[in-house]
Amino acid sequence: MIFRELALAVGISLKTSGLAALIASAIAVPAALFLAGREFRGKRLVLLINQTWMAAPTVVIGLLFYSLLSRSGPLGRFGLLYTQTAMTVGQVFLILPLIVGFSYTALRQVDRRARQTALTLGASRRQAGWIVLREARFPLLVAVLAGFARAVSEVGIAMMLGGNIRNATRNITTSIALETAKGEFQNGVVLGAILLVLTLGINLLVQTGLRGRDREY
Amino acid sequence: MSGIVYRLENVGFAYPGIPSSFSLKLESLTVRAGEVLALVGPNGAGKTTLLMLLAFLVRPGRGRLEFLGGDPWAGDDGAVLARREAVLLTHHPYLFKGTIADNVEFGLKLRKIAETERAARLRAALALVELEGWGTRSISGLSAGQAQRVAIARALALRPRVLLLDEPTANIDAGLVLRIEAVLREVGREWGTTVVLSTHDFSQASRLADGILYLSEGRRVEFSHENCFSGTASTDGRTSWIEPKPGVRIVFPGVTTGHVTCVIDPAAIRVLPGGEAASAPPGPNVFGGRVTRMETTDAATALVRVSGDLVFRAALPVRELEAGRVSLSREVLLRFDLKSVEVVGKRPADARKPA
Numbered sequence: 176m177i178f179r180e181l182a183l184a185v186g187i188s189l190k191t192s193g194l195a196a197l198i199a200s201a202i203a204v205p206a207a208l209f210l211a212g213r214e215f216r217g218k219r220l221v222l223l224i225n226q227t228w229m230a231a232p233t234v235v236i237g238l239l240f241y242s243l244l245s246r247s248g249p250l251g252r253f254g255l256l257y258t259q260t261a262m263t264v265g266q267v268f269l270i271l272p273l274i275v276g277f278s279y280t281a282l283r284q285v286d287r288r289a290r291q292t293a294l295t296l297g298a299s300r301r302q303a304g305w306i307v308l309r310e311a312r313f314p315l316l317v318a319v320l321a322g323f324a325r326a327v328s329e330v331g332i333a334m335m336l337g338g339n340i341r342n343a344t345r346n347i348t349t350s351i352a353l354e355t356a357k358g359e360f361q362n363g364v365v366l367g368a369i370l371l372v373l374t375l376g377i378n379l380l381v382q383t384g385l386r387g388r389d390r391e392y
Numbered sequence: 393m394s395g396i397v398y399r400l401e402n403v404g405f406a407y408p409g410i411p412s413s414f415s416l417k418l419e420s421l422t423v424r425a426g427e428v429l430a431l432v433g434p435n436g437a438g439k440t441t442l443l444m445l446l447a448f449l450v451r452p453g454r455g456r457l458e459f460l461g462g463d464p465w466a467g468d469d470g471a472v473l474a475r476r477e478a479v480l481l482t483h484h485p486y487l488f489k490g491t492i493a494d495n496v497e498f499g500l501k502l503r504k505i506a507e508t509e510r511a512a513r514l515r516a517a518l519a520l521v522e523l524e525g526w527g528t529r530s531i532s533g534l535s536a537g538q539a540q541r542v543a544i545a546r547a548l549a550l551r552p553r554v555l556l557l558d559e560p561t562a563n564i565d566a567g568l569v570l571r572i573e574a575v576l577r578e579v580g581r582e583w584g585t586t587v588v589l590s591t592h593d594f595s596q597a598s599r600l601a602d603g604i605l606y607l608s609e610g611r612r613v614e615f616s617h618e619n620c621f622s623g624t625a626s627t628d629g630r631t632s633w634i635e636p637k638p639g640v641r642i643v644f645p646g647v648t649t650g651h652v653t654c655v656i657d658p659a660a661i662r663v664l665p666g667g668e669a670a671s672a673p674p675g676p677n678v679f680g681g682r683v684t685r686m687e688t689t690d691a692a693t694a695l696v697r698v699s700g701d702l703v704f705r706a707a708l709p710v711r712e713l714e715a716g717r718v719s720l721s722r723e724v725l726l727r728f729d730l731k732s733v734e735v736v737g738k739r740p741a742d743a744r745k746p747a
Contacts, residue, residue, distance in 0.1 A: 288486035295447050296499035296546070297476040299469065310489060 180342065181350075185369065188327055188346040191259050191337075195266035196323035199274050202267075203322075204315060207278035208304055212290070222279070228272035233331030240265045241335050257338035262346070265332035270322035277318030281311045316381060324374050347373075396461070397554060397586045398423040398446060403455035405445060416441045416610040418455075423588060425553075428580055430597035431590040433607035434693065434707070439590035440483070442607070443556045446588055447480035460553075476503065478554035483562055485543030487534070492518070492542050493527035499550045517549035520575050522568070536563040544572065548579060555579065557589035561596065573600055599734070604655075608687065608695065618697065618705040619661075622653045631676075631730065640701045643676035644733035652735050660732030661706035663696065663718055664725040677733070679704065679726045686713075686720055698726055 210218065242248050244256040255261045289310045293303040308315065330348040337344030339353060347370045354362040399422050406415035416438040423429055423446075431439040444450045445457060448464050448471035457464070464474035479499070487495050496517055500510045518524055521541040534542065540563045547555060560576070561569040573596065579585045591597050597604050604620075605612060623634030625648045632648040633641045642654050681700025694713060698704050704726055708718075718724055 286486055288482065288484070289488065291449060292482070292486040292488070293498075294449060294475060295480040295482075296550070297472070297479075297502045299472045302502065306488070 180345075181366075181369075183342055184345050184347050184350045184366075185373065187259060187344065188348070188370070189373070191262045191333070191346065192266060192323055192326035195263045195270060195326045196274075196319055198263070199267045199271045199322055200319045203271050203274035203318075204278050204308070207275050207282055208308065210275075210279050211282035211285075212304070212307070225272045225275050225279075229276055231269070231272075233269055233329045234335065236265055236269050237332040237335030240268070240332070244336065256336065257340060257344060259337065259344055261336040262333050262344060265336045266326040266329065269329060269332060270325050273325055274318050274322040277321055278311075278315055281314030281318060282307060284314070285311045320378055320381060323377070327374060328370065395425045396422055397425050397427075397459065399456075399458040400445075400452075401456045403445065403452045403457055405441060405450060405453050407441075416445070418442070418612060421605065421612075423586060425586055426580060426584045427603065428576070428587045428589070428601045430601035430604045431588065431607060432592070432597050432604055433590075434592075434695075436609070437607040438610040439607055440558050441610070443480055443558050443588065443590060446554070447478055447556050448474050449480065477552060478556060479547045479550055479552040480556040481543055481547045481558065481560055483559045484536075485540060485546075487531040487539055487542060490531065491527065492523065492529050492531060492534075492545075495531060495542055496527070496546045496549050498546065503550070513549045513551075517545035520548055520578075521545045522571065537565055537568070540564055541568070541572075544575075548575070551579075551583055552585065554586045554588070557587065559590055559592065561591075561593075569596075576600060618703045619656045619658060620653065621702065622651065625649050625652045625735075632735075633676075637701055640679075641676065642702075642733060643730055644735055645730050646735075648735055655734045656704070656728055657732055657734070658695065658705050658707040661704060661708075661726055661728045663698070663706055663708060663712070663716060664727065675727075676730060677728050681724065681726065683718060683720050683722050683724055686718075698724055700726075 210221065240261065241256070243250045244253070244261055245251055246256075255264070285307050290303045290307050293306040294300070298306060328348065330352055333339070333344070333346050333349050334352065337346070337349065339345050339349040345353070347366055351363045351366045351370075354360075354366065400418050401420055402418075403421075404415060404417045431442060433439055441450075445452060448459075451465060459474050459478070464471040467473065488498060493514055496514050497510050500513060505513070514527055515524070518526055521544050523538070523541055523545065526542075531539070531542065540560070544560065555576075557576075561572050564572060576587055576589075577600065580587055587600075589597075589600065621634060621636040621642055623636050623642075625632045625634050627633075627647045627649060629647060631643050631645055633643040634652060634654060635641055642656075644654060679698075679700055679702060681698035681702075681704070683696055684699045685695075685697035687695050692710055693707050694710055696706050696708055696713070696718065698706065706726065712718075716724075
């Protein structure tokens with residue numbers, strides 16, 4: 176595997192999974208804030224569905240979106256199958272319940288007095304919601320990182336929706352699968368190591384940044 | 393005191409979804425600008441719930457709550473404008489992660505107060521609670537008392553129209569309590585701030601408040617004729633006394649003259665069963681009467697009303713009642729120490745009544 180191809184695969188992994196983590200977080204964190212702050216009929220059912228969804232195998236989500244995005248599927252006319260966009264969409268659905276679950280737990284652990292204190296000091300309900308998010312920023316970031324890690328390490332969705340097209344949708348995990356299928360185990364191990372180092376680097380970067388900010392206090 | 397800040401009519405509130413019989417019901421309550429109103433009562437009496445209502449954190453289930461002559465919930469902003477005028481300081485205050493300055497300036501930033509003004513208010517508020525120069529310190533590692541003082545500074549920095557305080561000195565060293573009380577008096581005098589505070593400490597209520605609202609099980613307990621007496625003080629140079637009725641004296645230490653109001657802390661009153669009255673040593677502040685009402689306030693204490701020449705309400709440990717076989721309709725003897733009589737000063741007697 177030449178260096179250019181490797182760099183492209185790393186870039187595609189970071190781009191699709193990073194984007195998926197951002198999009199999923201933008202949906203999941205407000206949803207978790209709503210779930211954590213409100214009591215309503217059917218809330219337990221929503222949480223149960225979310226927990227079940229968390230355990231969905233990647234190939235099942237891949238298959239679902241394959242049937243939607245393939246030419247004969249209801250979204251086939253958009254021509255998204257075997258594109259990075261399709262990979263990102265599939266990964267968003269994969270990690271959405273994970274980020275909702277982790278964020279919900281994080282927000283439930285914020286002292287209930289935080290919101291009340293913000294309100295009584297003159298915050299609007301929206302501002303009070305932001306304050307709660309700020310108080311839970313560290314565990315929320317862990318939730319987003321966990322989502323990113325799940326997306327960057329999955330192979331089923333990337334393979335089924337991306338198609339493992341060289342220099343177009345081939346990412347690290349589909350490259351590993353290909354190299355292993357070819358019998359190039361050393362290449363597979365090296366790619367796996369690169370994936371781990373990448374994930375470790377991102378985690379370290381974010382956590383060091385957060386610790387630095389917390390130390391200021 | 394001029395304008396009316398709060399007017400409550402037939403207000404009722406029950407926590408939704410909580411299987412509890414507790415509910416707050418108040419037929420009427422009026423709080424005027426600049427007034428200091430103390431909410432007194434046992435745990436679970438509804439003091440905190442009433443403060444939450446007055447802080448617009450919860451909405452009355454029924455009845456009418458007016459703030460500054462209008463309905464605070466009329467807009468679609470969730471009473472945010474009213475909440476910016478009435479700041480609640482809770483018993484166990486929550487401090488946001490960050491520095492003390494971050495906390496004190498929190499509400500100022502929400503109100504978009506200019507930076508120079510914020511800095512000035514930060515300094516002034518920290519000075520009031522004797523935390524000068526602490527602004528850059530982290531909130532982690534603060535003691536409960538220090539956290540309470542930061543929360544008080546945070547509320548004072550806003551210079552609100554109404555200050556709602558839920559047991560404001562509960563975590564504070566005894567030495568600082570008087571300082572905080574002085575601060576509360578000062579803000580009332582200087583800024584015309586209306587203060588509503590809840591406290592278990594009847595003496596504190598007497599020291600601070602223009603009016604006392606005694607709550608029990610979510611209802612107002614009429615308190616104006618119990619433990620609260622007015623009269624013209626006489627003195628022998630060592631002690632003083634008033635005579636709410638001819639020949640009935642309430643004695644207190646020191647030299648006081650003029651028209652005064654005296655309040656006796658229910659917890660300071662001791663009861664002896666009538667049978668022991670004959671053997672009780674004679675002395676000042678001893679009164680006979682019949683038990684006309686008993687109500688349990690929690691597992692350990694009960695409120696007992698004794699009607700005789702004067703009407704008293706005593707908060708007594710249940711075991712003391714059992715040991716003394718005190719029961720309804722029994723004749724008992726009351727006694728309280730001279731020092732437990734709080735002299736509120738030269739005020740008209742009706743100023744002590746709940747508004």
